[in-house]
Amino acid sequence: MPQYLLSVFQDDEAPLPPPEDIPGIIEAVGAVQAEMKDAGVWVFMATLTDAGSATVVRGAADGGVSMTDGPFIEAREHLGGFTVIDVPDLDTALEWARKGSAACTWPVEVRPVADGPPEP
Amino acid sequence: MGASEVDVGRLLARLHRDEGGRCVATLVRVLGDVDAAEDAVADAFERAARRWPEDGVPPNPGGWLTTTARNIAISTWRRASTHDARAAEALRRLESDRDAVPIDLGDLEVVPDDQLRLVFLCCHPALHPDAQVALTLRLLGGFTTEQIAAAFLVPTTTMAQRLVRAKRKIRDGRIAYRIPSPEELPRRLPPVLAVVLLLHTEGSQASIGPTAEIRSLATVALHLAEVLTTLLPDEPEALGLRGLLRLHESRRPARVTAEGDLVRLADQDRSTWDAALLRAGLTDVRRCLELGRPGPIQIQAAIQAVHATSSSLATTDWAQIVALYDQLLTFRDDDLVRMNRAIAVAELDGPGAGLALLDDLELDGHRHLHSARAELLDRLGRRDEATAEFDRALAHTTNEAERAHLLCRRHAVGT
Numbered sequence: 148m149p150q151y152l153l154s155v156f157q158d159d160e161a162p163l164p165p166p167e168d169i170p171g172i173i174e175a176v177g178a179v180q181a182e183m184k185d186a187g188v189w190v191f192m193a194t195l196t197d198a199g200s201a202t203v204v205r206g207a208a209d210g211g212v213s214m215t216d217g218p219f220i221e222a223r224e225h226l227g228g229f230t231v232i233d234v235p236d237l238d239t240a241l242e243w244a245r246k247g248s249a250a251c252t253w254p255v256e257v258r259p260v261a262d263g264p265p266e267p
Numbered sequence: 268m269g270a271s272e273v274d275v276g277r278l279l280a281r282l283h284r285d286e287g288g289r290c291v292a293t294l295v296r297v298l299g300d301v302d303a304a305e306d307a308v309a310d311a312f313e314r315a316a317r318r319w320p321e322d323g324v325p326p327n328p329g330g331w332l333t334t335t336a337r338n339i340a341i342s343t344w345r346r347a348s349t350h351d352a353r354a355a356e357a358l359r360r361l362e363s364d365r366d367a368v369p370i371d372l373g374d375l376e377v378v379p380d381d382q383l384r385l386v387f388l389c390c391h392p393a394l395h396p397d398a399q400v401a402l403t404l405r406l407l408g409g410f411t412t413e414q415i416a417a418a419f420l421v422p423t424t425t426m427a428q429r430l431v432r433a434k435r436k437i438r439d440g441r442i443a444y445r446i447p448s449p450e451e452l453p454r455r456l457p458p459v460l461a462v463v464l465l466l467h468t469e470g471s472q473a474s475i476g477p478t479a480e481i482r483s484l485a486t487v488a489l490h491l492a493e494v495l496t497t498l499l500p501d502e503p504e505a506l507g508l509r510g511l512l513r514l515h516e517s518r519r520p521a522r523v524t525a526e527g528d529l530v531r532l533a534d535q536d537r538s539t540w541d542a543a544l545l546r547a548g549l550t551d552v553r554r555c556l557e558l559g560r561p562g563p564i565q566i567q568a569a570i571q572a573v574h575a576t577s578s579s580l581a582t583t584d585w586a587q588i589v590a591l592y593d594q595l596l597t598f599r600d601d602d603l604v605r606m607n608r609a610i611a612v613a614e615l616d617g618p619g620a621g622l623a624l625l626d627d628l629e630l631d632g633h634r635h636l637h638s639a640r641a642e643l644l645d646r647l648g649r650r651d652e653a654t655a656e657f658d659r660a661l662a663h664t665t666n667e668a669e670r671a672h673l674l675c676r677r678h679a680v681g682t
Binding site: 149235236237238241257259261 | 391393439440441442443447451
């Protein structure tokens, strides 16, 4: 089945949810993850640390390397986490994205993975 | 018996208009790929143009085109399958799916739902609204990219890129070719209704092309509205759409002459209305009222119902129509609705009142705004200004029948 990348985008300037809501949000996100696993569509999920902790690496063919501190794209919005799911079509992926977005309170970008993994 | 090339050319132009969309809809189902379907259908039309003048027109031209398009797609994929994994996969799927490989013409009969599937695909909410309309015009309406670009007032290359991007998203995103489930429908329906309404509007008052109407487009729109209503008998907006289109179509014989010329509302012969279709439309509107969940399309249908139950322009209940436009504004607050409301106010309170309302609108360059202003200025005896407004309307009108009508009106006012 085709895979889709669901990316959670966080806006640095948007107000954060109040602290007392955080446990509820974590629980809701966990519930969607569990539901994905039960449905057999879950492939991989990761929550990322703050974008400021990113390092950009440029490797050269001769083994040389240059590094810059901070995320590649300077923007207000940052990738906060992502999930990869394996579902039959876009509508199914969009429905999981809706659930995920409602649970984590951030917008979710749905992007098809270019080609399914090679058939065994 | 051979047919002349001219006759075949004319027949193919008609088939492209009337059957092109259905042919593509079936091929998308059979092939599972929009681009392949479009290319194959275009190739089949080309092959027909070469062969029919010599071999004669087959007994079932639509079926011949669909079968030929399918065979062309199969041989294209077969050639490509040696170096293209996607083509090989498509070929394997097509050949393993017994239902999709018809033995004869009969099996390629169009599934009535194909066009509905295609319209839900074209109007998928993951696609940009402009792309939804463009795709529907292209795939279901059989319009060329040039024509769609002209209607959207963008360069052809821009429209071509927009269409390519939308089709790529359908393919890479794997947007399913199916009718949405009952749970999904409330969300999926509004864009479809909007696009079907737009197809009908474009079909009954074409913004492009030589004729006032594009009948095939209006017919496809009414057909889709009927299929949607059958699918969703208790969905008031779908029912409202069918009622709206039925009422509109029932009055068509009075609106356009046999020669294809436009007739003003004031000059229309109401005895030529299609009484049966009109009754059917009124029944739809009444049923909408019973359902008690008003929406923008139902209100437009109710406005049509007021027109359709009036015996003349003078006895039309304009107060009721203005009230309905006020209600429509609570759903759709835009200047086009305000323009139509202003035209109704002109009938109720006089041309001066209507003109004052039109002056507030920011619709400069909209052909109907300028022609409406021209008509009201004429009624106020402000002939020079009316002529200037007709000129502005003409500058923004690309439809030839409408241009002829405007020129004729401009001439009448100017003398």
